Amino acid sequence: CTAAPALVDTPQPSRTAAGVAAAPAAAGTRGAAPPAGFVALREVDPTIRLDVRYATARNFLGRRVPGYVDAECLLTGEAARALSRAQRWLRHRGLSLKVYDCYRPQRAVDAFSAWAADPTDERTKEEYYPRVDKARLIPEGYIAERSGHSRGSTVDVSLVPGGPDDRREAGAGRPDARWPGGGTAPCFAHVSRRAPDDSLDMGTGYDCFDELAHTEHPAVGGARRAARLLLRRAMERAGFVNLPQEWWHYSLREEPHPATYFDFPVTRPGSRSE
Numbered sequence: 100c101t102a103a104p105a106l107v108d109t110p111q112p113s114r115t116a117a118g119v120a121a122a123p124a125a126a127g128t129r130g131a132a133p134p135a136g137f138v139a140l141r142e143v144d145p146t147i148r149l150d151v152r153y154a155t156a157r158n159f160l161g162r163r164v165p166g167y168v169d170a171e172c173l174l175t176g177e178a179a180r181a182l183s184r185a186q187r188w189l190r191h192r193g194l195s196l197k198v199y200d201c202y203r204p205q206r207a208v209d210a211f212s213a214w215a216a217d218p219t220d221e222r223t224k225e226e227y228y229p230r231v232d233k234a235r236l237i238p239e240g241y242i243a244e245r246s247g248h249s250r251g252s253t254v255d256v257s258l259v260p261g262g263p264d265d266r267r268e269a270g271a272g273r274p275d276a277r278w279p280g281g282g283t284a285p286c287f288a289h290v291s292r293r294a295p296d297d298s299l300d301m302g303t304g305y306d307c308f309d310e311l312a313h314t315e316h317p318a319v320g321g322a323r324r325a326a327r328l329l330l331r332r333a334m335e336r337a338g339f340v341n342l343p344q345e346w347w348h349y350s351l352r353e354e355p356h357p358a359t360y361f362d363f364p365v366t367r368p369g370s371r372s373e
């Protein structure tokens with residue numbers, strides 16, 4: 100594998116041929132390959148479902164996010180194998196993991212920060228953050244300016260039905276097929292009113308920036324709480340830690356790149372022009 104552009108915690112400014120300080124290494128190109136050790140999740144475990152929202156317009160930006168060329172899940176090998184362990188445990192219980200996001204390029208994180216700082220764009224407020232001031236999304240921990248996702252060992256994940264006899268392959272579910280487009284019911288509305296998602300009802304939709312998305316929020320009880328806690332149990336026993344503000348966000352405890360923020364694009368293996 101070729102070396103890919105990465106941001107390290109203490110980046111040194113690079114020098115151009117003319118000796119002028121350039122921006123810290125970051126801007127990957129469509130052809131840039133992931134660094135050694137990164138894998139496509141579908142190649143490690145094809146039974147885990149993919150629903151990579153940032154490669155589509157179905158997300159809180161309301162458009163495809165920079166850096167997502169394909170709807171793929173790229174991860175460090177360590178994180179992918181840990182996820183596969185969680186998947187094995189869940190499949191014996193008639194369930195399956197579905198990932199919404201995996202490795203996230205730094206340029207995508209930067210696009211989130213720029214969006215959060217722009218008070219003129221409130222197109223998705225009604226659905227994704229009806230009760231939180233947009234300027235509070237970063238301070239309240241719903242969106243990070245330096246995200247664990249860019250280190251390659253963090254995932255946004257949910258549960259869908261699917262035991263060991265379920266032969267669907269990764270990506271075989273077509274969650275967008277039932278998406279009417281432009282639904283604006285709040286992400287914490289009853290599941291029958293929310294934008295459709297084939298995952299178990301977790302009490303809110305994915306990327307619902309609201310306190311009801313906090314994993315242990317006391318107002319979320321019954322089957323919804325049980326589903327969140329089952330997901331957490333599966334992920335913790337496989338080595339992941341949950342972010343308390345978001346029932347879907349998990350980072351590998353022993354991650355291989357704890358201080359490196361990568362910026363290569365998300366592309367399907369084989370589609371890169373190396």
Ligand SMILES: C[C@@H](N)C(=O)N[C@H](C)C(=O)O
Pocket residue numbers: 200240241242243244245246247248255306342345348
């Ligand atoms: C934006 C959301 N999916 C998420 O991942 N939030 C955490 C805090 C992050 O940006 O790392």
Ligand SMILES: [Zn+2]
Pocket residue numbers: 200248253254255347348349
């Ligand atoms: Zn996340």
